[in-house]
Amino acid sequence: MTELGSVAWPPALIRTERLVLREPEARDRAALIELFTSSEVGTYIGGPRPRDEFERALPAVPRRRPGLFVVDLDGAMIGIIEIDRRDAERPGHVRPDGGEAELGYMFLPEAWGWGYAAEACAAALDWVADALPGEPVVLSTQTANDRSMRLAAKLGFTEVERFEEYGAEQWFGVWSSVTPSG
Numbered sequence: 091m092t093e094l095g096s097v098a099w100p101p102a103l104i105r106t107e108r109l110v111l112r113e114p115e116a117r118d119r120a121a122l123i124e125l126f127t128s129s130e131v132g133t134y135i136g137g138p139r140p141r142d143e144f145e146r147a148l149p150a151v152p153r154r155r156p157g158l159f160v161v162d163l164d165g166a167m168i169g170i171i172e173i174d175r176r177d178a179e180r181p182g183h184v185r186p187d188g189g190e191a192e193l194g195y196m197f198l199p200e201a202w203g204w205g206y207a208a209e210a211c212a213a214a215l216d217w218v219a220d221a222l223p224g225e226p227v228v229l230s231t232q233t234a235n236d237r238s239m240r241l242a243a244k245l246g247f248t249e250v251e252r253f254e255e256y257g258a259e260q261w262f263g264v265w266s267s268v269t270p271s272g
Contacts, residue, residue: 099156111159114152121167134235169197181253182262219267
């Protein structure tokens with residue numbers, strides 16, 4: 091796995107109280123189309139993708155990609171979580187050379203408000219803590235996205251800076267599995 095170093099991929103299924111984090115499968119295609127073409131989901135990420143274009147571009151069996159988890163509730167995809175390396179050219183870094191592990195997530199609107207994002211993201215962060223010990227994880231979201239701002243705080247991200255990107259103010263935070271000794 092080049093993006094995240096020598097981490098073995100795919101990992102074993104990650105199970106939480108209500109969810110399973112797993113690799114994408116053919117059965118997820120319809121939900122992926124809904125996710126990426128939803129105007130509600132696209133509000134703070136540059137808008138929805140055009141449905142016809144996305145349907146043509148998305149293979150029948152979604153590609154396996156290291157760091158991409160489908161969030162599964164009772165056998166159905168309700169969202170995705172991605173752990174990737176933050177592009178060194180983008181603003182927002184906690185290391186001089188950039189390339190930090192970055193948490194990204196998207197959930198179908200019907201899954202909002204039930205705590206699934208917090209549960210799934212916490213499990214993904216636990217996975218990062220085991221797979222990449224001591225690695226800081228960063229997150230960026232528009233300050234106008236109240237839900238995402240609350241989720242970042244709930245997960246333990248602390249603000250590093252704010253900057254303008256994509257025509258909006260962005261909040262940039264960091265999470266670390268390392269607990270300072272006192």
